[in-house]
Amino acid sequence: METCFLHHPEFTIENQDPKTIALGFFDGVHLGHQAVIKMAKQIADENGEKSAVLTFDPHPSVVLSKARKAVHYLTPLDEKLEKIEQLGIDIVYVVRFTAAxxxxxxxxxxxxYLIQLNAHHIVAGFDYSYGKKGAGKMEEMVSYAKGRFDVTIVNKQEAFDEKISSTKIRGAIEEGDLDTANELLGYPYKVKGTVIHGDKRGRTLGFPTANMQIDEDYLIPKLGIYAVRFIIGGKSYAGMASIGYNVTFKTDQERSIEVFILDFDREIYGEQAEIEWYHFFRSEMKFNGVEGLVEQLKQDEADTRAYFAQ
Incomplete structure (x- = not known):
C-alpha cells in the first residue's frame, strides 16, 4: 500500500490514475468504517481503478479545541494505516489537519482535494461532513461533483440497536466493557508498547509480570484486572493484566500496566509487545496483607484460564 502525506495548501499528486476514494477519519477502523472502506474497494475493483482512502491527522479536535488536551486514539496513525492496508486498499492519503x-x-x-486526486468515485458514511465547521454534507456532494465523479453513501451500520461509532467504542473501553468494544470494532482492542523494568514485586509473590510502557497516543481501559493476550515475537500468550497503582503497597506512584503471562518464562526487557484486551474481571482492590493479595491473584489466574478455555 502506498501512503502519501499531504500538507495544505502546497502538495503534489504524482499518481493521477482514476481512483475510488473512501473518506473518513476512521479512528478504530471499526465495523462501520470497514463497511465504507470495503465498499470503496469493491467499486474500485469492479471499475478497474485504484482504491484509496483520504484521512486526516491529527484529530480535528487537537486543532479546533480552545483548550489544549491530549487526544487518545483507538488506532494511532501507524496502526490505522496497518488496518486499512489489511482491507486491500492501494493508496492512503493522510492530510495534515491544520487551522488553514x-x-x-x-x-x-x-x-x-477530490478533483486533484482524480477521484472517479467517492464513498463515505451517511454522516460524513467536510469543509469549514463540517458545513458540507454527503447529500450535497453530487452537486459539488458537477458530474466529474460518482458518489456512494453508505447507510448507518448498527449493533445493539445503535449506530456503530468510535465514540460508543471509546466509552465502552473507558468503562472496561471490552466485550462490547471488541464486538463493535470487529477485532480485539489492542495497544502497543515496550516492556520496562518495574519494582519486581510480582516475582516475590509468585506472579512475575511484564511492566508495559504503552505508547502515549492510545486510549487505556479503566483501572482493574483483565483477561488479555500478550503478543511478543510474533507469538500470542494468554495473560492477566492489571491497570492500577499497586494500592496494597503504595499510594503515590504513577499508574502501571502489568501483565502476568501464563506459561511463559523469558527475559523480555526492552522488547516491543502488544496487549489485546478481552474481558474485565474486577476493579483494583487494596488488601491488608500479602496473603490476601496472593489468594486473589490465584483466583484471577484461574478466571483467566477459564475464560480462554471457553
Missing part, C-alpha cells in the same frame, strides 16, 4: 485546512469551504475541499 479547517477553513476550506466544502466546494474548495472538493476542488482542491
Amino acid at each position: 485546512f479547517a477553513e476550506l469551504s466544502p466546494e474548495r475541499f472538493v476542488e482542491d
Whole structure:
C-alpha cells in the first residue's frame, strides 16, 4: 500500500490514475468504517481503478479545541494505516489537519482535494461532513461533483440497536466493557508498547509480570484486572493484566500496566509487545496483607484460564 502525506495548501499528486476514494477519519477502523472502506474497494475493483482512502491527522479536535488536551486514539496513525492496508486498499492519503485546512469551504475541499486526486468515485458514511465547521454534507456532494465523479453513501451500520461509532467504542473501553468494544470494532482492542523494568514485586509473590510502557497516543481501559493476550515475537500468550497503582503497597506512584503471562518464562526487557484486551474481571482492590493479595491473584489466574478455555 502506498501512503502519501499531504500538507495544505502546497502538495503534489504524482499518481493521477482514476481512483475510488473512501473518506473518513476512521479512528478504530471499526465495523462501520470497514463497511465504507470495503465498499470503496469493491467499486474500485469492479471499475478497474485504484482504491484509496483520504484521512486526516491529527484529530480535528487537537486543532479546533480552545483548550489544549491530549487526544487518545483507538488506532494511532501507524496502526490505522496497518488496518486499512489489511482491507486491500492501494493508496492512503493522510492530510495534515491544520487551522488553514479547517477553513476550506466544502466546494474548495472538493476542488482542491477530490478533483486533484482524480477521484472517479467517492464513498463515505451517511454522516460524513467536510469543509469549514463540517458545513458540507454527503447529500450535497453530487452537486459539488458537477458530474466529474460518482458518489456512494453508505447507510448507518448498527449493533445493539445503535449506530456503530468510535465514540460508543471509546466509552465502552473507558468503562472496561471490552466485550462490547471488541464486538463493535470487529477485532480485539489492542495497544502497543515496550516492556520496562518495574519494582519486581510480582516475582516475590509468585506472579512475575511484564511492566508495559504503552505508547502515549492510545486510549487505556479503566483501572482493574483483565483477561488479555500478550503478543511478543510474533507469538500470542494468554495473560492477566492489571491497570492500577499497586494500592496494597503504595499510594503515590504513577499508574502501571502489568501483565502476568501464563506459561511463559523469558527475559523480555526492552522488547516491543502488544496487549489485546478481552474481558474485565474486577476493579483494583487494596488488601491488608500479602496473603490476601496472593489468594486473589490465584483466583484471577484461574478466571483467566477459564475464560480462554471457553
